Amino acid sequence: MKAGELLKKLLQKISMSWDFYKEAGQATAVETLETEMGEMENIFGLLVLGSFIGFPSPPMQITLDLLPEMEKHFMLMLNKVDTAQSPISDLLSTFDVM
Numbered sequence: 001m002k003a004g005e006l007l008k009k010l011l012q013k014i015s016m017s018w019d020f021y022k023e024a025g026q027a028t029a030v031e032t033l034e035t036e037m038g039e040m041e042n043i044f045g046l047l048v049l050g051s052f053i054g055f056p057s058p059p060m061q062i063t064l065d066l067l068p069e070m071e072k073h074f075m076l077m078l079n080k081v082d083t084a085q086s087p088i089s090d091l092l093s094t095f096d097v098m
Helices: 003-048 060-083 087-095
Strands: none
Touching: 003 060
């Protein structure tokens, strides 16, 4: 084999491995961003609806303006408040039995 052919094969293998690492990095980046976005939504929910757990709440007008955006977090916190005193109901809600 000539040196040119060996160099060409080497460059093709480097290119294929680079494409593999690029795809793996992109898939991981999307999952990481989704996780971070979910955590930021949870923090935002705690800041707006923090009165459920004892945080000082923002002024009422701000909370009422943000309430349509916070429906999912509001329902989640209401469910947590309802099941806070009963570990059995919390366990059943985790397993989604009913």
